[in-house]
Amino acid sequence: MNPGNRGTVILVLLLAIIAAPVTAAVYFTTSAPGIITKGDTFSISGTGAVNGTVGIWIVGRDHFEVLTTAPDRHGNFSITIKPSATNRFSSGQYAIVFQDPGASGVLEIEGGTDVNDNLVVMNRGKIVTRLGHRQDLGENIRPIAGQILSSSSIPGMDDIFQVEYFFVEEPAVFFNNLIPASGFRLPDQITGERIVISGTTNIATENAISTEIRTRNTKELVTVKTIPVISGDPMNTWIWDLDAPGLPPGDYELTVGWVKSNTTVMGVFTVKYPAPPSSPSDGKPVDEKIPRQDDYTFPVLVACSLIVLAIVLYYAGRE
Known part of the structure; x- marks a missing residue:
């Protein structure tokens, strides 16, 4: 390519770049x-x-x-x-x-x-x-x-x-770990331990979520808490927690919502006592070998037979 043609090509390329949207x-x-x-x-x-x-x-x-x-x-x-x-x-x-x-x-x-x-x-x-x-x-x-x-x-x-x-x-708030076919029942909790309940939402992270805990039978207010919305994908998330010792044993309702739009959801759960420690078995462990006991049945049987035979021979000799 001669220098004149090369210059023409370069000029065309520059014009194409300048004209590109x-x-x-x-x-x-x-x-x-x-x-x-x-x-x-x-x-x-x-x-x-x-x-x-x-x-x-x-x-x-x-x-x-x-x-x-x-x-x-x-x-x-x-x-x-x-x-x-x-x-x-x-x-x-x-x-x-x-x-x-x-x-x-x-x-x-x-x-x-x-x-x-x-x-x-x-x-x-x-x-x-x-x-x-x-x-x-x-x-x-x-x-x-x-x-x-x-x-x-x-x-x-x-x-x-x-x-x-x-x-x-529409604004929505959801619980994680709902028990299937149970309505809005959440997993049981243990008294004396930290309680953590989480969920998802489609509201933006600049918002805050309001929560409250009430006893299920008397509707007595136990605690109120405001929690942040955490960025997530595909949905944003939220976490409600209560440090140990948690809550006394009983049935509770947790209401979570976005006050701005009057959007709420309620979950119910039970706080139980810890399971009692298992007591050791009174019987011997299954895998422990039971000592073999001495069996005197045969010697006793032989001795009795000899005694009977001696008696029979004694009376037979007298006759």
Whole structure:
């Protein structure tokens, strides 16, 4: 290759690199991996958004909105969905679509509604796709997201899209180690020992869980405690414990809940006395050999026989 051609190739490569689309790295902060719990904060943030104002499409069952935010001069951005907003989300799958304006610096694809209140996708104000009515979006949101993403193939349009899917759920708290087919019965505990009871939840780690112990028969309050939510995968976790000596023998109820959403669950358990130590057996151990006893049956039998024979011979001689 001659120097002139080599220079041309290098120039073409540089132009290709310069013209390549640059998009941001996007991060999501959710209640638990892949889960947005109603009443929890949900946030979308990113870095490297150097092309200008970005868009966030939130599409779910009967939910459709497009938010925009301008990154700072370093390309960082963040959008926070408040608990009051997520509390209105319907349970089910949601698509979160990130939209980068591309090299043009302008968001050309927009969301909106037509005169018949149909949800639409528009390119510079011109409708390119109708998504139907909001209440008809349904539970399977992937085809709807696919229609939004397909707009990136419109000739002359340089917007860049990324999509992530999440499930919106009602707040829930669960116990570990529930005894099967027993309702909400937990394993028995031993008085004098530390008590540890654990579980899982889909609420976020910035929340706290309230707990209380009551006697099962009289409902007398024994103790109240606030415990943290611990990050986990696939679910967050919680641990309630009570140091030794634990609780007196009896039946108890443990109520665990998230006061913010009035979500509670109750488990019952029994505290028992320790099992008494096993006493040694009065009999001899099974594996101990029993000494052999002397058997005098045969000698006695022989002696008796000789005595009888002597008596018989004595009387026979007299006759």
